[in-house]
Amino acid sequence: MKAPEEKILIDGPVGKIEVIMERPDAPKGIALIAHPHPLGGGANTNKVAYTLARCFVGLGYAAFRPNFRGVGETEGVHDEGVGETEDLLAVLADAKCRCGDIPVVLAGFSFGAYCQTRVAKRLQEAGHPAQRLVLVGTAAGYVESTRHYDTEAVPHDTIVIHGSDDTLVPMSNVFAWALPLDLPVVVVPGADHFFHRRLHVIRDIITRAWRH
Numbered sequence: 001m002k003a004p005e006e007k008i009l010i011d012g013p014v015g016k017i018e019v020i021m022e023r024p025d026a027p028k029g030i031a032l033i034a035h036p037h038p039l040g041g042g043a044n045t046n047k048v049a050y051t052l053a054r055c056f057v058g059l060g061y062a063a064f065r066p067n068f069r070g071v072g073e074t075e076g077v078h079d080e081g082v083g084e085t086e087d088l089l090a091v092l093a094d095a096k097c098r099c100g101d102i103p104v105v106l107a108g109f110s111f112g113a114y115c116q117t118r119v120a121k122r123l124q125e126a127g128h129p130a131q132r133l134v135l136v137g138t139a140a141g142y143v144e145s146t147r148h149y150d151t152e153a154v155p156h157d158t159i160v161i162h163g164s165d166d167t168l169v170p171m172s173n174v175f176a177w178a179l180p181l182d183l184p185v186v187v188v189p190g191a192d193h194f195f196h197r198r199l200h201v202i203r204d205i206i207t208r209a210w211r212h
Helices: 047-058 082-099 111-125 171-181 199-211
Strands: 005-012 015-022 029-034 061-066 104-109 132-136 141-143 147-149 159-163 186-188
Touching (some): 005 082, 029 082, 029 111, 047 199, 082 111, 141 171, 159 171
Parallel strands (some): 029 061, 029 104, 132 159
Antiparallel strands (some): 005 015, 141 147
């Protein structure tokens, strides 16, 4: 399934949010994609975020990739995941206006994955849980000794993908988060945090999970 990329600006809690929208005809669901840490250069054009979006468009979903606060044309300043959660919820509300009340998949990379666990909790509390989560290189625990991520619990069918050679978010951090949740982690051998030369593996893991 194909859908052209379209840049849209929507109203968020603290100003405009810049979003890349890929909306096929009659989408089966909405895929909300969250990019990595903006202070580390993260943006909605990030290769992992792009891979996630293209994968879900191929599966028949409408993909929405917002820029976080302070990135591109998105207004506001970085808010450590708190404001970013509110912005993701605003983008989702706008996406439902455009596409209808159809199933929602939350997907994120690194800091974006952390934010999506917060969004999932909010949707669950509101009685409208996400269909599924896909979390790649999930920020959890102490990352680079500068920031501690209290990553939220997620459902058991969440797809968690991590690189064996990730030096930014050690695999042990993700295991420590996943262990009490009885949550499987798919480890990609040889993959670093940014999945250089391993992006196709992310796509294959998701596609196989959706077709079974």
